[in-house]
Amino acid sequence: VSNSMNLLFVGLPQSGKTTYLAALWHVLEDQSSPTKLKRKHNSGDRAYLNLIAEAWRACTPVPRTALQTDDTTVALHLEGDGFGEFTLTVPDLGGEAFEQQLEHRKMSAAHAALFREANGVLLFVHPDVKKGTQISEQDQITASIGGATEAPGGANGHAAVPVPWKVEMLPTQAKLVELLQFLLEMVDRRLRVAVVVSAWDLVAEVGQTPHEYVSGRMPLLRQFLDANDDVFDHAVFGISAQGGAIPDDKSKLLGLDSLQRIKVCHENENDHDITKPLAWLLGGK
């Protein structure tokens, strides 16, 4: 009898969730590279996985996940040394579903059930965090919400005009911390969170480990995870699922063995095993 595990991919729009899933499916189907987890046998409807994996193989952007689609939950039957056989369920939720949660502080019953049933979370962060949305760029944030960027006391006599709040004004790491807080409210057991810095090829040359990178660029997120280590175990992975920037690097990438395009960095280890964060979430090291 195989076990059942539910993983949740959490991340804002364009943070790399679907690209990761596409590359994962390619690797599991291909079966030729050494990975911690292997596909055991085929499962149900694979139309969606094939669609995104096809785009991934062609080095074209994977389709975004439309809000309308409820049927993008994929079930993967996997096995691995020390894990036995198990079914991994991953709903591919569009990043907008999480932004909705932040904006309206509401979620659908189906979405809430996914949160409650999660055995582990992959939290995706794209390193190309939009300018002005990092806490360190406070002047830009202040300006974007219509506030003064200098000390008050200007004598121009204009009354302040309130600017309506929009979810875009939130810094990315504040959004991610808030999403984790939603999770804390709904899950009453210890949970593993694998932070995935996607498009790792863009920042790998900085020479930091993924953990150092997140600590430096997203200190609030790092501190939140550290401060809640009684409920969250976390690890940070740097993953380039696509292998480079699309469309700029497309011709170069098409020339590579598709399995070699994938780059996975955890602490000081670099390899091509995209199943690594999943294996860690399931209790591996």
Place this chain on the structure above:
Amino acid sequence: MASTSIHQAIHGYREGHKLLSSSTPLGSDAARAMLVLSDMSGPSMQPGFDEYLTGYPLAGTDYFAFAKTWYAPEMQRPGCVWTHSLLIPRTQVASVSVSRMMMSFRRPQADGVDAAATAPIVIEDETPVGSMTDGFGDRALAAAMIGAVLGQPRPVIVIADMAAQFEALFLRLWEELWPAERTRFSFCTGALMPRANAGVLLDLQAVPRAIPPSQFRKSANSALLLDLRAPARPEAWVDLVLDGAVKGDATFRTWLEAAAGADAGRAVVPSLAPIFGEWHAADSSARSALARAS
């Protein structure tokens, strides 16, 4: 000349699918419902479905949303769309001209989109402009559609080769409904996967033939699946509805709403149509009979 002022909204992709411009604020439930129904109607675009219409009552408001969606291949990622929605007050859904609304849809563009829908649009309440093709022109097709949609209460999924194929037919059927039913009827001419509003499948939607029904058996098992390549011979009551519609005679739908009440669903038609038929044939018109009764 009378006119109707109609609020509007534009949704599109900017670091996620979102509301980009609108002439009226909406509550959070309505905003969420609209966000979902303005997004692409399924996981991937199919040839011939890059423009489609969606109509639905907007829950928690007094509006009926009538929207046109365009695929946006100019965006960086596949799967992005533009949607221009008209928010018709429910009390006016039955009186606003569908052809006028169709003419007011504009495909948005990234430049200046924030200011593109900040004021309501004004639609003249004059006789329809008549540029639309007659949705009931193909009588066999019209009869099959009427039979399926009004003949039973389940949602209907029509297999389509392209979104434009049944557009005029959907719109004509929507126009033919009695006022109360018209404000709650939901439809989509290009559902890349069966769509729902507030957790309930739309009343009528066209799904691409290329999508195998096995892909939506789970999510849409309550629906009636209709393939109009070989329409069946319609039942007698369908002719009655169709004859009235083709003649532009609204007597039946007026009578129906009076007889069945505003809450009655579309599936009352087959049981009430024969009664109307007999009454109507008995040498006195239903209109005069109704007048005597009131």
